[in-house]
Amino acid sequence: MSKEIEDHRVLNPSGNEPFASVLERHVTRRSVMRGGLGLAAASMLGFGGAARVLASSVDQKTPLALAFESVRGSRTDAVVVPPGYTAQVLVPWGTSLAEETQEWHDDLPMTAERQATSVGMHHDGMHGFALDESTASRRFVLALNNEYIDQQALWAPEGGPTNAEEGVRPAEESRTEINAHGVTLVEVEASADGHWHHVPGSPYNRRLTSASVMELAGPVAGSDYVRTRFSPEGRLARGTNNNCGNGFTPWGTYLACEENWPNIFVNTGERFRDDARIGIPTQRSRYGWETSAGDSSEQNDEFARFDITPRGADARDDYRNEARTFGYQVEIDPYDGSRRAVKRTALGRFRHEGCWLGKLEPGKPVVFYSGHDARNEYIYKFVSAAAWEPADANRPGEAYDRLTIGAKYLDHGVLYAARFDANGRGEWLPLTPEAQTVDGRRLHQALGLAADDLAGIIINTCDAADLMGATPMDRPEWASVDPASGEVYITLTNNSQRTGEGSEATFTNGGGAVEEPGVGFATAPTNPANPRPDNGAGHIIRWREGDGVTRFAWEVFVFGAAAADSDNLSGLTEMNQFASPDGLWYDDRGDGQGILWIQTDNGYAGVAEHTNDQLLAVVPGALGTGGEQAVMTADNQQHLKRFAVGPNGCEVTGIFATPDRTALFINIQHPGNWPASEDATEQAQGSVRPRASTVVIQRQDGGQIAV
Numbered sequence: 001m002s003k004e005i006e007d008h009r010v011l012n013p014s015g016n017e018p019f020a021s022v023l024e025r026h027v028t029r030r031s032v033m034r035g036g037l038g039l040a041a042a043s044m045l046g047f048g049g050a051a052r053v054l055a056s057s058v059d060q061k062t063p064l065a066l067a068f069e070s071v072r073g074s075r076t077d078a079v080v081v082p083p084g085y086t087a088q089v090l091v092p093w094g095t096s097l098a099e100e101t102q103e104w105h106d107d108l109p110m111t112a113e114r115q116a117t118s119v120g121m122h123h124d125g126m127h128g129f130a131l132d133e134s135t136a137s138r139r140f141v142l143a144l145n146n147e148y149i150d151q152q153a154l155w156a157p158e159g160g161p162t163n164a165e166e167g168v169r170p171a172e173e174s175r176t177e178i179n180a181h182g183v184t185l186v187e188v189e190a191s192a193d194g195h196w197h198h199v200p201g202s203p204y205n206r207r208l209t210s211a212s213v214m215e216l217a218g219p220v221a222g223s224d225y226v227r228t229r230f231s232p233e234g235r236l237a238r239g240t241n242n243n244c245g246n247g248f249t250p251w252g253t254y255l256a257c258e259e260n261w262p263n264i265f266v267n268t269g270e271r272f273r274d275d276a277r278i279g280i281p282t283q284r285s286r287y288g289w290e291t292s293a294g295d296s297s298e299q300n301d302e303f304a305r306f307d308i309t310p311r312g313a314d315a316r317d318d319y320r321n322e323a324r325t326f327g328y329q330v331e332i333d334p335y336d337g338s339r340r341a342v343k344r345t346a347l348g349r350f351r352h353e354g355c356w357l358g359k360l361e362p363g364k365p366v367v368f369y370s371g372h373d374a375r376n377e378y379i380y381k382f383v384s385a386a387a388w389e390p391a392d393a394n395r396p397g398e399a400y401d402r403l404t405i406g407a408k409y410l411d412h413g414v415l416y417a418a419r420f421d422a423n424g425r426g427e428w429l430p431l432t433p434e435a436q437t438v439d440g441r442r443l444h445q446a447l448g449l450a451a452d453d454l455a456g457i458i459i460n461t462c463d464a465a466d467l468m469g470a471t472p473m474d475r476p477e478w479a480s481v482d483p484a485s486g487e488v489y490i491t492l493t494n495n496s497q498r499t500g501e502g503s504e505a506t507f508t509n510g511g512g513a514v515e516e517p518g519v520g521f522a523t524a525p526t527n528p529a530n531p532r533p534d535n536g537a538g539h540i541i542r543w544r545e546g547d548g549v550t551r552f553a554w555e556v557f558v559f560g561a562a563a564a565d566s567d568n569l570s571g572l573t574e575m576n577q578f579a580s581p582d583g584l585w586y587d588d589r590g591d592g593q594g595i596l597w598i599q600t601d602n603g604y605a606g607v608a609e610h611t612n613d614q615l616l617a618v619v620p621g622a623l624g625t626g627g628e629q630a631v632m633t634a635d636n637q638q639h640l641k642r643f644a645v646g647p648n649g650c651e652v653t654g655i656f657a658t659p660d661r662t663a664l665f666i667n668i669q670h671p672g673n674w675p676a677s678e679d680a681t682e683q684a685q686g687s688v689r690p691r692a693s694t695v696v697i698q699r700q701d702g703g704q705i706a707v
Contacts, residue, residue: 011279012376014466063621064593066641067707070575073611074645077673079680081644084700087680090196090665091142091186092693093153095119099201106689109157112175116207120146121154121180123667123692125246125354126654127254129334130396131187131204137658139189141204141334142665143254144694145243145654149180150670151287153690169288171295174303175211177287181241182209183256183341185334190663196696206337208256210239210264211302216325218345218411223455224315226324229301232316237325237343238305245354245478245583246654247329247368251405252394256330256341257352259373265323266290269309272320277462278350279374280308280323324459329355329370331410333402342403344410347382348431348461356479358545359486363387365549366409371476371490372462375497378417378470379479379490380461381428383549385412415461417470420554426543428550429468431457438469474535478584478599482620484592487544489557491581493601494538536604537561537579539630558618558632558640562606571634576642578616579604585655587706595706596620597643599666601651613652615644615666617706643706644697647674654694661704664697 068082079087094110096102098117110118124145130136151161154177162170187202199205208214214237220226226234240256241264247255262279263286271280284291285306293304305319312318327349332341347355350372358367358381366384371377392405416428429435433444433451442451446467449456457464474495481488543554560579561568572578583599598616602608618640623631632640646652649672657664668674669692676684680695699705 011277011374012462012466012472013277014472016466016469016472061592061621064589064595064619064707065622066595066617066619066639068641068643070641071643071645072575073577073614073642075610075612075648076683077647077671077676078683079644079646079668079674079695081681081697086698086700087644088196088696088698089675089678089680090188090694090696091119091144091184091198092675092691093119093121093123093146093180094691095186095198096200097184097186097198097202097205097207101200104691107157110154110176110180112172112179115176115179116209118207119144119184119186120182120207120209121149121692122147122669123694124244124653124669125257126665126667126694127246127248127656128188128658128665129248129252129254129394130659132397136396137660137662139187142184142186142188142198142694143246143248143256143332143334144184144186144667145246145256146180146182146184147242147244147669148260149177149287150690151177154180156689163288163291165288166284167288168291171292171297171303174287174289174292178210178239178289178302179207180209181239182207182212183240183243183254183330183332185254185332185337194663194698194702196663203337204334208240208332208341210241212239212341214238214240214330214341214343216345217342217407218347219454219458220324220345220349225455225459226321227315228305228319228321228325229312229316230305230319230322231325234321239326240330240341240343241326243330244373245352245371247355247357249331249406249409250357250360250366250388250394251392251402251409252333252335252396253402253406254332254334255355256332257354257370258327258330259351259353261326262323262351264289265306265308265326267308267320267323269311273463274349274460275308275323277460278323278327324349327351329368329410331403331406335399335402339403342406344406345455345458346411346413346415348380348415349458350377350380350461353477354479356481356488358481358488359483360388362390365413369479369481369488369490371473371479373475373477373493375475375495376472377462377476378465379473379476380465381416381418382410383414383416384409385414414549415458416550417465417468418552419469420471424553424555426471426552426554428552429465429470430550431461431464431468433457435468437467439467441467443467474538477582480584480586480596482586482594483588484594485544487542487620489540489542489584489586489596491540491584491598492538493580493582494604495535537565537607538581540581540584540598542631556630557620559630560604560607562604562610565606569629570632571637572640573637574610576616576637576640577607577610578602578614578642579607582651583653583655587657587661589661589707593621594619597655599652599655601653611642611645612648613646613650614642615646615652615655617641617643646671648672649690650674657705662698662702664705666695666697668693668695 124147128140187199243256244259290307328343353373474492479490537560582601654667
């Protein structure tokens with residue numbers, strides 16, 4: 001999630017033990033256990049210790065070596081890459097997807113019609129879908145999230161937005177902003193000289209916005225919870241919004257993940273429990289789109305739907321349920337523009353940061369992981385009811401119904417929330433009607449639902465996880481999976497809702513989040529593993545699943561910090577210090593080898609004064625046994641290198657590489673004064689209208705990135 005639109009409220013009213021407290025006891029236990037020797041002691045530490053003791057007794061492959069020197073921190077209006085590399089700007093915001101393209105200039109006015117056929121704003125998660133196996137590294141459909149908007153950049157020729165904070169928004173402005181959100185699909189290809197460009201007028205080019213009609217599928221579809229004036233049967237939704245991290249499926253579809261969507265709505269009247277728990281505003285939405293309702297140009301309640309205040313005799317007379325059609329994983333077929341996107345409700349309803357495929361094995365369920373990006377929220381796992389059949393794998397170049405395959409794996413299964421225990425173990429807690437809550441009730445009873453109301457549990461995913469005793473985390477964001485070992489990595493970006501040592505944990509209401517707040521862990525005390533009252537630096541954890549579905553073992557992989565911090569627990573230096581890890585991608589290089597790429601969205605002063613947001617690379621296989629608090633320590637952190645730095649004001653996010661690993665794609669979101677040209681490393685001479693863009697990084701000699 002971009003810190004530009006971060007919701008600072010704490011909306012979790014539970015008293016569940018936070019991860020900070022679990023981590024404190026876990027670190028203490030590790031310190032004791034490191035004093036012993038042998039497999040038995042190592043196994044007590046979770047998968048890390050046991051796996052490495054076993055690994056030491058067999059022949060090991062030489063791990064990959066990062067063949068570049070860490071770049072220095074930068075605070076310039078340019079992308080910085082290592083010597084011998086190039087960085088090219090590709091499909092910046094406003095790029096026309098139509099055959100007749102409009103040349104961009106800084107004073108180009110953006111209209112609703114133009115924005116509907118142009119690349120959206122603020123690029124985030126993305127993935128490439130090959131059009132043919134033989135050209136997979138040179139030509140593909142780029143699926144790209146457009147997370148949110150910068151109103152000042154969008155309305156720069158007009159001097160800024162009209163009535164942004166109060167008053168009625170002009171319908172044309174609201175319509176344009178709605179069209180700037182969502183997802184962009186665009187065909188891109190590389191010329192013989194390695195230069196990348198998009199293909200105007202390609203049949204694969206299209207936009208899905210906050211106005212696009214989509215289908216609802218899974219437990220919630222057709223239920224009373226999602227009946228609206230627009231869709232009385234509860235089968236259709238309009239739009240997808242604030243898609244941050246992303247996902248993709250082995251059958252060739254894209255997953256756009258709805259994150260900070262609650263703030264586009266407003267409810268000034270009677271509130272549902274889930275409205276409050278998930279953070280629907282009570283006075284005005286983020287952009288005030290609802291204020292455009294009643295304009296003479298309005299069609300089919302296109303603006304009225306953002307005001308979910310109950311007004312009619314039942315839900316089919318108003319939009320009280322409109323927000324319940326948001327908060328899902330959205331599946332898109334990038335190959336077939338005739339198909340509507342589908343919201344897969346079985347994977348839960350919350351502020352999804354992303355959706356990451358677990359280890360894929362024939363005959364076993366398909367697994368996806370997701371984090372709820374907010375302070376003191378949870379990590380989730382979805383396990384499909386259907387077992388994976390390799391015959392369902394994507395076949396680029398062939399036309400067939402990929403969304404029907406998606407229904408097979410994504411509409412039926414079990415959603416779990418994670419509990420992390422201090423002994424390095426953990427448990428996945430099922431969010432099913434008959435699951436037993438911490439206080440001994442059935443989950444459906446605790447939520448006041450009928451025994452067969454799975455839809456109600458999905459609508460109230462956050463409350464369900466509260467009741468089951470899941471562990472509140474420090475803003476779980478992107479995850480990534482080593483496809484060989486199945487090890488899962490996830491970024492815990494930061495958590496400012498943490499008090500000093502010895503302070504009592506207190507509950508903050510979060511702007512009317514609950515009617516009767518109790519004492520809980522909305523702010524958590526510091527501890528040796530998270531010693532800062534304002535945990536701005538964050539860290540990354542990883543886990544490995546057990547033999548069954550519900551057990552796992554975990555450990556801390558690396559702590560973010562400034563090199564000068566007294567609590568620099570991973571021994572970071574000036575050349576690789578980082579904070580607020582956000583984006584994450586395990587770059588599988590085959591034969592059990594891989595690179596973990598880390599992207600940042602930093603607001604931590606100790607690092608921000610030295611460098612802009614950045615992209616780092618680490619080879620997990622080169623780190624050895626780790627230390628007392630984390631796998632990465634002062635003894636092995638030389639394997640963590642800074643690969644690139646973004647321009648001033650930006651977040652570095654979104655990442656994947658071509659199959660041959662000769663081109664690495666990243667996104668630069670909300671830059672301050674960039675790009676100056678197609679060369680991403682060039683600084684502007686004067687001021688430019690900022691445009692979020694994809695950046696393609698390549699070696700000048702055409703070799704593989706990073707090695």
